[in-house]
Amino acid sequence: MEPPQQAQQPAPQSPPPAQPPSGGYVSMASTTARPRGGRTACGPCSRRKIRCDAFEREGQPCSNCEKRGQPDGCTFNDDAPRSGTRRSRASDGATSPSAPRPKKPRPSETAQSVLDGIHAASTTYAAGPPSNGSHGQVPSWGSAVNAPPAIAYPSKSYNVVPGPQPQQQWQPHTTQGPPQHTGYYAPIEPVPYSQPASHDLKDLLPSHKTALRYFEVYKTICHPLYPVIPDLEEFEAAVCQYVEDMSSGRLTYDLASSTGRARAARLSWLALLTATVATGAQYSDLSISERDSFVTDHVRNAQELLRQADYLGRPEENCIGALLLVSRIMENDIMPEAAWSTLGMVGRMADLAGLQEGMNFEEHMDVRVREATNIRHRKLWWSYLWQEYSLALCFGKTSMVQVTHEEPPVRSANNLSYNDCMLLLCKLAISARPDPTAERSSLKTEIDALATARHLHEKALPRLADRANCRTIQDRIEYYSLRISQGFVVSCMSQTLMKACARMGWDQQSKHLQSMCKEGAFDCLQAFVDMQSFSVVPLRTWMFIFSALSSALVLAALSDDTDRPRIQELQRQLLHSLAERDREMELPHRPGLYSRYPKALNFLRDVIQTDANNINGSGKREDGGPPPLGQTSVMSEQQTRDLLDPAVVWTKLFSPKSAGDSYPAQHTTFAR
Template sequence: MNATPSHDEVDRVLRLKRKEREARACYPCRKRKVKCDGTQPCRTCQKRNHPHICTYDPPRDSRRGASPAVLNIQSHVRPEQPNPERVQRQRQQDDSAIALASANPRPDDAAKNYVYSGDNSVVSILRSRASNANDSMTRDLGSVLGLQNTFNNYPFMDSRTPEEKWTSLLSVLPQRSEVLKFFHYYRVTAYPFNPILADMDRFESDMCTYLNAHSAGELRHEDKIVDRWASDKSIGHISLLLATLAAGAHYSDIDYPQRLELATDFARRSFHALRLANFLFRPSLDIIQTLLILGNTLQNMGQSDAAWALLGTTIRLAQTMGLHTERSTLQWPEYVRTKTRTLWSTIVWQDSLLCMCYDRPPIVTVTGWTMDSDLLRRTDLSYQEVMHSLCRLILDIIRPDSFLSELDRAVEALNKLDTLYQRGKPHLQVRSSCTTLQQHLEHLALKMHSSFCVSVVCRPAMKQSQSQPHLLQPEILRNRAKGSLIDASRAFLDFQALSVVPMRSWSMVHTVLSSTLLLCIWEETRNDPQCRDLQQRVIDVFSSSDSRTAEEGGVDNDGQWLSTRHIRALVTLRSALDRQQESNVPENESWMPQSLDGAGLGSGSDVRFESRKQFPLKWLYRGLLICLWYLYIL
């Protein structure tokens, strides 16, 4: 016989029933007495074209109005043990709140502003002086002043209704076979040397969730919208997944034409998913990472100028969210703040390298985030930590704010670079300390990047017509410049013997080709036997694949964005070096190009020279002109 339930148990059951009867519909649907799916904004409000008024009443406090006895019983109830799934779900909701709260503000979130504004802006001043956090003056202040976006859907595409948006999303979803094949290449080959993803563990967990949902059939039917995958946050994650597949396809082992086609297709689908997620009007952390990976993939395809333009948009969106300053993230959860710091450091990484290559002014700043004090003291920095610190230092070098002379700044920058390099782990400093393949690759990658930085710092001395032994600073810079060009070439040759990374990474290809060209034309190195040997070996690496392709009728797996015309230009340069080595003539003879026909160059015609005397040195200049024409003008 069952025992009679106590009054406390009856009260508990009644409270639960009362909670079930609480209104779950938004205010417009409840007013019209129509069905509401409980999302924000709900599908009914979207169909009626007024998602901006889809609001929910704050939940009633179940403790309000309860008797003192009931409150006393509740205070002694053992708290419910945390559910791991619930904790994970809450973490995901907190992570997405940064991007979504500004898009769909609720009345109780009126005091929260996730669109960054500086302390001196009108928005910040009025908000700081508001006596009430829910003051109507600050609730919609951004919209009133025209400082906040209002479009809930991306306006520059045809998908308007939720049904059209869902159908368009299904058309670009990554298939299970694509994820399993190409994400591995990104994870193992691309990510270790350009870690754009700020939280790889979290990303892989979300990817597993996606694969399970895909296998369960949640993403198959056009007439059945799955709400959890139709949200902007989920679509943003899908765009990020597609971006990693584009990068993975670029580093895969398939033939170059198919590799280029696949990488381009993944990038196209990723960008379409970005539009579905309304990336330009509602940026999120996933969207910022997606744009960074797509920009880096464009670089690796040889489209670095387009990557430069896309990076500018990415940086502005990141600044919209306040990622560039630590103060704007104080109200966020700690793990999100850590992720944000890492993400902004990655943006600095991308911008600083592009700025060095183009000698253009940077957009990013590092003053908004304080350096980790522990990082400044440590002498066992990892590859990623050294690269983050290196790129931060590069910004100080390419954007000087001191009154020192150009040579003084260069010497000071070299000292800082040397100090940072010596704080890395042993295998990063000395290759003999490497014990694994990954350590060898990290050592060579850092050697290439640091050597390129040194060569950029020393270029003021390289531009001088001749050495000046009586001046100490120029001589030091010229010696360091020569050593950096040699080190960069050697590191590339050793790196490409172990991995496809240097032949597929635009920054590394640019580093070795620019170093080779400078070794060719600089008077301090062009007659040096050691430098000439390095030039020959580098040119052989790029020209050998083209030779094998022509002879075997196939496509070399290591081929990348250098076209056949680029390879032909390098072969011409190699021939010019051979002729110069055989001739051994004086170097100060005058020459002048008579014609430089772009069409003729493309068809393989000769470049003619007028000279007071016909010296074999003309072949060197001929090769250099053709090489520079193809590599930097076409």
């Protein structure tokens, strides 16, 4: 049988200048030199068979791609059909010009695209990396466990912008009239959830370079001290795939083609990534103005992504992790009340998602996969409890979260890691809460928990148990972070038990508890002062600042003549460090600690000795200055009792009512 006549002829030349039918391939203008044998139309225009002026615009995207809002997709890909040529396929190394072109599979027969298998960033891949090294077999970021591997990017027509008119680009809503608030989450104009434009989503996502840069900061500094993401290795693999998809332009197309739960799962993972980038930027080396603007924009973008993912109607792991990071960012920007309110919402979401009970409705899953999911849920649940009860200790309140006798996900009873120690401290703080309504109690359980917390570091790794075993900077940072948290928890637990003993008339036990409280507060303050030499973490983490400042106030109430000089030296170093932080990080719309907590800092300054530079020539105290050398402010018995009550200390010295008159209100309107 003779092959078709057109297969025996050589490849035809460029088409004649006559106008082709509408919708067909349109050649380039004759005035522009064309590359011999190369593409003269971009991939999207070739797939749609419309006229393209990409070659005439000298490296700029064609007008069709700009009108569709897809300038990044204007590339000369090989997957689009070529006009005027026939591509022949060779088999077994032999070339045959008459070989028939293989039939192209229909779009319904192609495998899932790069992002179609996503469920959550915390799921694991079913198989390892491909053995042949081809890019088409790389699992998609955040793909499901049993999802099939994605093939090369399929060639099809993408209706990126639905409808005849493109949607308006997403813009944060800003009020025109006074007052102008500079909060994190400005109200956002409602956007239809069913058909959001792809270019709107792209504007909300961090670029591939930004994601790589600040994820590395998060991985190095933030995650070791506050591990919100249960499986960081899995998440990092997903970030790498995200970077490839973002740089190649696949991400925009795949997001536009997804709907329903798959789309919501992708958006929740993207919200977690954006919150991770914002958290890393908060500890980066950017200037304060650049850092504040960058973090504010990305937190707002994370909230918008969560809104489009319906995070209240479909609470799941990635939404909860993103909100935990957002609440920690609010803490560090001196908005702990907003973080406390956010955590109340996160607790309800975690309960609905079944994190505490380890619920799993996918009964067909493999036993190992189900167990891994259960462990991941427990880690995320205890990360939430960690932050919840830390703020509860600061406010002197009892958390509304009901915790059973479930043990935290600790690997072993000995050689505890930093994360294991922090989870055990959280468990001990929960169990050491005596019942305030009990008239008489032995307090045995609470006192045993306090003793365990005091000696917890002895069961940790050698580098966490003794500073002499620290060999790297990271070892020292984790050592000091553990001592700050351990000393603060021991001090707060001792103060709570002291109130119970005083109510029962146990004076001897109260004296022992005062000694433990003083020891814990001193360890916390000493570790905070020492940690500043190694890292920016203590002065950018609100929880560490409050722990050190409240410990300094406790030591002011419990110090005596033997240890007062040593304690006052640490208190002076603390005040000096906080003043330096305010000079470097204060902004007009976000004042520093001396404007937010003036009563606490002024009270601490008034009860310690200061140098002679603050004394005038008459030897008298200047207005607003510290007392002269050799004189110590004597506190009344009532002031001493107040300083040993966390709830009273927060109400009188740290609450928003005690802030300075010049301190502006911080508005945090969540995305709807």
